[in-house]
Amino acid sequence: MTAANRVTLTTQRGCAVVRLHGDVDHVNAGQMELEVLTTTRAAAGVVVDLTPVTFLDSAGLSCLDRIVAAFLNRQARVRVVAPTDGVVRFTLDLVGFLPELLATTLDEALSDLIRLSEDDPHSEDS
DSSP: OOSSSOEEEEEETTEEEEEEOEEESTTTHHHHHHHHHHHTTTOSEEEEEOTTEEEEOHHHHHHHHHHHHHHHHTTOEEEEEOOTTSHHHHHHHHHTOOGGGEESSHHHHHHHHHHHHHHOTTOTTO
């Protein structure tokens, strides 16, 4: 994976923020998926930020679907950031990606996850 096509992880407002950079395609989608799932293994709330993504092909879409499914299967709260004016958002809208999981900004996604955490009576954070 090149420096331009990479995964970074930070923690903001108590949530894991995974940022994908560059192209997410058949060349690197599998490696990116592995990195995302490995680095967020214990996270209760995860934001997948696609803002820096410049290209997303069908392998990238499949990767994103598997990542989101993995979080949902382990009952982790998840949001995907894709700005409305970006190429990635156009692709996600075109394929019917779950609109309730999409946010246009990182702040919106974090606020939504925090609200969900506060509303969840089973949440450790409440």
